[in-house]
Amino acid sequence: MAGVIRKLAQNPVTFSKFFTSHSVGINTNVIAQRLFSTGAIQFQREFVLTEKTGSKKNIGLITLNRPKALNALCDGLMKDLSDAVDEFEKDREIATLIITGQGKAFAAGADIKEMQSLTFAEVVTGGFLSHWLRVSQCRKPVIAAVNGYALGGGCELMMMCDIAYASETAKFGQPEILIGTIPGAGGTQRIIKIAGKSKAMEICLSGNQFSAAEAEKMGLVSKVLPPDQLLPEAIKLAEKIGNNSKIVVGLCKEAVNRAYETTLTEGLNFERRIFHSTFATEDRQEGMSAFIEKRPPNFQDK
Numbered sequence: 392m393a394g395v396i397r398k399l400a401q402n403p404v405t406f407s408k409f410f411t412s413h414s415v416g417i418n419t420n421v422i423a424q425r426l427f428s429t430g431a432i433q434f435q436r437e438f439v440l441t442e443k444t445g446s447k448k449n450i451g452l453i454t455l456n457r458p459k460a461l462n463a464l465c466d467g468l469m470k471d472l473s474d475a476v477d478e479f480e481k482d483r484e485i486a487t488l489i490i491t492g493q494g495k496a497f498a499a500g501a502d503i504k505e506m507q508s509l510t511f512a513e514v515v516t517g518g519f520l521s522h523w524l525r526v527s528q529c530r531k532p533v534i535a536a537v538n539g540y541a542l543g544g545g546c547e548l549m550m551m552c553d554i555a556y557a558s559e560t561a562k563f564g565q566p567e568i569l570i571g572t573i574p575g576a577g578g579t580q581r582i583i584k585i586a587g588k589s590k591a592m593e594i595c596l597s598g599n600q601f602s603a604a605e606a607e608k609m610g611l612v613s614k615v616l617p618p619d620q621l622l623p624e625a626i627k628l629a630e631k632i633g634n635n636s637k638i639v640v641g642l643c644k645e646a647v648n649r650a651y652e653t654t655l656t657e658g659l660n661f662e663r664r665i666f667h668s669t670f671a672t673e674d675r676q677e678g679m680s681a682f683i684e685k686r687p688p689n690f691q692d693k
């Protein structure tokens with residue numbers, strides 16, 4: 392449905408006709424809005440806004456939009472997020488995705504109110520929060536622009552992204568232990584790979600919050616920025632990545648991610664094979680020719 396609305400939204404007249412004639416039975420989670428002032432097209436699901444941004448409109452911006460609950464990651468929000476990632480992954484124009492939050496939180500974790508009364512049997516047999524993995528499975532690069540609280544599942548969501556920038560006001564932590572549970576979406580597994588055992592244990596066992604400066608020091612985020620610079624800088628980085636060959640960017644992401652999953656020897660073998668495989672692309676030929684001819688490359692994503 393979002394795809395249909397996207398096409399129709401290019402033409403506001405057709406769009407308004409379609410919207411009024413299809414208002415019965417339309418997925419009410421998806422409301423398309425045409426923003427005439429900026430020329431940008433923004434889609435509003437119930438809990439997530441999506442927009443194509445950047446000078447070439449090739450950056451997929453996803454904004455978590457449940458500010459009253461500090462973007463607590465309820466089932467509906469995670470479904471909307473998963474759909475938004477699907478939409479941008481399918482869109483051939485989109486090179487890079489950015490995930491950010493609305494209000495004072497990036498995300499304050501999984502929705503405690505939604506989880507509070509669940510039983511062991513329900514979470515085990517019900518495929519509870521099974522769509523949480525979608526962001527980490529995206530083939531395109533994903534940048535987290537962490538604007539505020541990134542706690543519990545919010546911190547885990549950030550770590551599922553490939554690169555994280557943080558606002559100076561952001562706060563991080565894995566406070567699950569304080570409510571009688573443990574991180575369930577990578578908190579115990581990813582922090583240790585980034586910051587080592589002592590830090591990972593301190594964070595997960597104490598539930599202490601830590602600042603953006605500390606997150607940068609331990610390598611959890613790569614840059615800390617003034618709040619008003621966060622999104623512009625994330626977009627600038629996304630555009631820089633978007634100037635490269637999409638096919639080679641995807642291969643490079645796969646190679647870096649492999650380091651998480653395997654031994655150094657296996658990883659080096661994998662990297663070498665991926666390096667060799669870039670020689671099957673036209674973009675590798677173009678990139679090297681452009682260097683020698685002292686001109687910018689014109690990648691065709693082939």
Ligand SMILES: CCCCCCC[C@H](O)CC(=O)SCCNC(=O)CCNC(=O)[C@H](O)C(C)(C)COP(=O)([O-])OP(=O)([O-])OC[C@H]1O[C@@H](n2cnc3c(N)ncnc32)[C@H](O)[C@@H]1OP(=O)([O-])[O-]
Binds near residue numbers: 460500567
């Ligand atoms: C495939 C497997 C998947 C596994 C998934 C797993 C999970 C993950 O590892 C588990 C978690 O994240 S566990 C979670 C780990 N996270 C935590 O433990 C952090 C919990 N949150 C906090 O500690 C505090 O809210 C802050 C310190 C963030 C802000 O404090 P402040 O500035 O005084 O603000 P305030 O007044 O407190 O909040 C404003 C409103 O937002 C509401 N709300 C906020 N977070 C919520 C949440 N997670 N939930 C629901 N609601 C949440 C809050 O109730 C209030 O609503 P009300 O209707 O007006 O009452």
